[in-house]
Amino acid sequence: MKKFVSILLALILIMALTACGNSAKKDETSLTLTSGKLAVSAEIGYPPMEYYNEDGSTPIGFDIEMMTEIAKRMGLELEIIDTAWDGIFAGLDSNKYDMVMSSCSIIPSRQEQYLMSKPYAQNAIELLVPVDSDITGIDAVAGKKIAVQGETTSHDYLRNNDTGCEIMDYDKVINCFDELKLGRVDAVLTDSVVAAYYLGDDLSNYKVAWVNSDAEPIGVTFKKGNTALCDAVEKVLDEMFADGTAAKIATKYFGDASGVEGIR
């Protein structure tokens, strides 16, 4: 028994030591944090952009297929890191992953702190209400409860504009729609790409009451100053738009290619 324990301890020690050895310093010549690997962060649970398929473990969606293609064309192995939205960009600063590709709207405040690519999909925020709702627009929501995903551009919109509504913020957009379904909130404010998905699912139940006139197209986010990787990804995206791959993926997830047409 004693012998067994000492062998076990020795094994643990060896494993710990090799684990330390593996955490090598960043290879200066490599484009990515780990040579040969593209680590991409996404908040999975945001249909149709990034979500799990029915087995609950395989990520699928527009962003997922786009990043898979990007990694393939760059000759890198793709590693997808499912991260909570709240704090997803901070992971770039602490070198947890190479880039964030998770329906990131291109907005000035984000561009100040991070490097963002040119847009690769159309988007704007939309107000979704039950089909029998009397809400006619964002100017008619005083006293109503509106669900948003926390720290998204929809959340920012409600915080920065005096609409008089009660803001209810959730960790996942899925919970916002649960709440709307249960009648606990009067509306959901979210990205048009997501709204379209839920409308398609349940066209008889919901309608769009308002669309923000300021478009918020989606781009890839990198750490500030990481222009080498950003340029490389831009080049691949340009190719994917030129040869119709982007339109093909868009059609698969959005129903048509209008979301990516003429955006680059």
Place this chain on the structure above:
Amino acid sequence: MDVLQKMIGWLPQLLDGARITILMTITATCAGVILGIFLALGKISRNVVISKLCSAYIFFFRGTPLLMQLYFLYYAVPMFLPALTINSRFLAAFIAYGLNSAAYCAEFIRAAIQSIDHGQFEAAKALGLTYGQTMRLLIIPQSIRRLVPPVGNEFIMMLKDVSLVSIISLGDLTKVTRSINSSAATPLVYIPSMIIYLVITAFFTFVFNRVEAHVAKKE
């Protein structure tokens, strides 16, 4: 100095979150202790059905994660049983925390009751007291002194468990802190927030110590 000014600027929001945290902790722990007494008595009851039911309740609530119980009660139950929809987030969280806390309280209350010397039960019986009278007049009053430390412990555990309510969009101290962290883009806010948690813990530890000293004097 700039940093300090920033922290002071966050205080009103943080204190508003702390108010929800404290309110939830106090109400849910009280509910947990009261329900826990009945569960403990049920578990040691000689009636097999009641005893088994109480044991099953305790097993369920101690055996599944609190986060999942909260999620289940708030999002899942209304989908299966619309009649049991709870629309108030505070009320839903209060019920989930109260039910969960009761299971833990029941166990240490049972231990406190069973720690009273068995001879006292026999003496009470010899004097002609009923089971109810024995419990109410003799055993429970004596158990209370032994209950103060674990209740204090449960209270402080609850204070931190309340941080899970952010999943149902209830603005407790942790949720407010995370919001400030993302909107102000600085993790500095965790410092004043943790200090607030420590101050609350210190205050209630002091209160429970005083209560313990007070009931010890009576003995």
